[in-house]
Amino acid sequence: MTVSVVLFTSDLRLRDHPPLSAAVAAGDYVVPLFVRDAAIAASGFAAPNREAFLRDCLADLDAGLRERGGRLVVRSGDVVDVVRGIAARARAEEVHVAAGVSGYAQARERRLVRALEADGRRLRVHDAVITAVAPGAVTPSGGSDHFAVFTPYFTRWSAERPRRPLRAPRAVRVPEGVPSGRIPRREAVRGVAEGLAGGGEKAGRALLLSWRRSGLADYAAHHDDLPGDATSRLSPHLHFGTLSPAELVHLAREKYGPGSDAFVRQLCWRDFHHQVLAARPEASAADYRERHDHWREGTSAARDIQAWKEGRTGYPVVDAAMRQLLHEGWMHNRGRLLVASFLTKTLYVDWRVGAQHFLEHLVDGDIANNQLNWQWVAGTGTDTRPNRVLNPVLQGRRYDPDGVYVRRWLPELAGLAGRRVHEPWKLGAAERAGYDYPEPIVGLGEGLARFKGARERGRERGRD
DNA sequence: GCCGACTTTTT
DNA sequence: AAAAGTCGG
Numbered sequence: 346m347t348v349s350v351v352l353f354t355s356d357l358r359l360r361d362h363p364p365l366s367a368a369v370a371a372g373d374y375v376v377p378l379f380v381r382d383a384a385i386a387a388s389g390f391a392a393p394n395r396e397a398f399l400r401d402c403l404a405d406l407d408a409g410l411r412e413r414g415g416r417l418v419v420r421s422g423d424v425v426d427v428v429r430g431i432a433a434r435a436r437a438e439e440v441h442v443a444a445g446v447s448g449y450a451q452a453r454e455r456r457l458v459r460a461l462e463a464d465g466r467r468l469r470v471h472d473a474v475i476t477a478v479a480p481g482a483v484t485p486s487g488g489s490d491h492f493a494v495f496t497p498y499f500t501r502w503s504a505e506r507p508r509r510p511l512r513a514p515r516a517v518r519v520p521e522g523v524p525s526g527r528i529p530r531r532e533a534v535r536g537v538a539e540g541l542a543g544g545g546e547k548a549g550r551a552l553l554l555s556w557r558r559s560g561l562a563d564y565a566a567h568h569d570d571l572p573g574d575a576t577s578r579l580s581p582h583l584h585f586g587t588l589s590p591a592e593l594v595h596l597a598r599e600k601y602g603p604g605s606d607a608f609v610r611q612l613c614w615r616d617f618h619h620q621v622l623a624a625r626p627e628a629s630a631a632d633y634r635e636r637h638d639h640w641r642e643g644t645s646a647a648r649d650i651q652a653w654k655e656g657r658t659g660y661p662v663v664d665a666a667m668r669q670l671l672h673e674g675w676m677h678n679r680g681r682l683l684v685a686s687f688l689t690k691t692l693y694v695d696w697r698v699g700a701q702h703f704l705e706h707l708v709d710g711d712i713a714n715n716q717l718n719w720q721w722v723a724g725t726g727t728d729t730r731p732n733r734v735l736n737p738v739l740q741g742r743r744y745d746p747d748g749v750y751v752r753r754w755l756p757e758l759a760g761l762a763g764r765r766v767h768e769p770w771k772l773g774a775a776e777r778a779g780y781d782y783p784e785p786i787v788g789l790g791e792g793l794a795r796f797k798g799a800r801e802r803g804r805e806r807g808r809d
Numbered sequence: 810g811c812c813g814a815c816t817t818t819t820t
Numbered sequence: 821a822a823a824a825g826t827c828g829g
Binding site for chain 1: 823824825826827828829
């Protein structure tokens, strides 16, 4: 009798799961294991919204395994200790896991290899399943270990054929003698956003099918429309791996109208950021490119940061997006760009501050996508144009022309009709008194001057 | 080392 | 029209 352990990480699904399929094919018994990692719980990466979504995912994964005669084994603690103990208890020969890209995942893999080897067991690391094309699968012809610019990457990536998505195994036999453990209830998590989406592979597939039917074709035309909310909303499922990006690429390439190409391009952006992080794991905290910034600090910066977090900057479209984040644990992509630009360029606050706040709230909060997109906006990342600044008023007028999005999230401005809602400071004093809404905490020109001046001084210092 | 090209804009 | 440098072939 042979037994394998499958360690689930960011791949909480049964379909298109190479480690699970390999383990089922290799032996008589499989222990599907998820470890609630004590190190992650103690880190700044824990967040109630993701914890709640995760519990949905685990419950659904367990249900799917039970439909196949198996069950999920859940434990808490140090992931290496737990895997080692479970493997010993089940007398497993091998442990299967999908490769991860973050520094943490890479270190975890190294520790697992060592620990298991000491016991005479083997860790089988499968290609990353968090992306459609594995990090490192395509590299520039010059010999670098990763692409630093999106477009050449997209060209090479597009020529790759993502692996054919695997079917879910028909049956999974779990050995007796390994207790299942308890999947904690979602309802017990405190501080969860009211409008949080539900997790799990079933929920993900339902969302995918309805979106393919009614959203994908118009994606290219409407994905930037803030009130239209026409993005896929699949990001939390991609983060937790309840949907397979390889499957999504196959599906979108079957051409569901003009939106397919634009959507595939967005999927490539995920892969792009993951291959950058896999090669430069330190980019989760350090500037990918040093721009000699000296970000604002001290009490005045702290006050601005607080206003930004609460959605009280006085710039309606910024505040609306920040309130959406607090309310849903999610933010429209266009909103993410504009609030990030506002924090880093207009308020000239360190991108890490914003990235951390996003990680505390986003249900899809993902180290690769979040940190590297923040760096992109801040100008310290892979953008070769580090001075790009988004003007919140123009962004509001362009992507929320009638102010519908702003009024949806800012009840205090709900009575202010039309596009005037983007510039409440232009109202006459009498009218303005009717709205309990802050004056802008910074002038756009003032913010821009501060950013450019600081960058210039930093560059001169850097040349010395 | 040349040179074409570069998600997301602003004026 | 000018981004503002820098990547990648």
